[in-house]
Amino acid sequence: MRKEYDFSKGVRGKFYRPNVELNLPVYLEPxxxxxxxxxxxxxxxxxxxxxxxxxxxxxxxxxxxxxxxx
Numbered sequence: 001m002r003k004e005y006d007f008s009k010g011v012r013g014k015f016y017r018p019n020v021e022l023n024l025p026v027y028l029e030p031x032x033x034x035x036x037x038x039x040x041x042x043x044x045x046x047x048x049x050x051x052x053x054x055x056x057x058x059x060x061x062x063x064x065x066x067x068x069x070x
Contacts, residue, residue: 028036040047 036047036051040050043050
């Protein structure tokens with residue numbers, strides 16, 4: 001790494017987008033990824049749709065006052 005960098009031609013905020021929503025990847029452990037992948041294939045659904053629907057059901061369950069254990 002250089003001791004000095006020349007930022008004289010840099011543009012402040014060039015890539016800044018104030019209303020951009022960042023979607024971070026979620027990494028599943030191999031056994032979970034395998035299970036979810038097989039379930040999605042069996043039901044002919046994209047994995048993200050299956051997981052989102054699954055989590056929505058869990059969210060509704062939690063909102064009823066029930067809790068899940070980690």
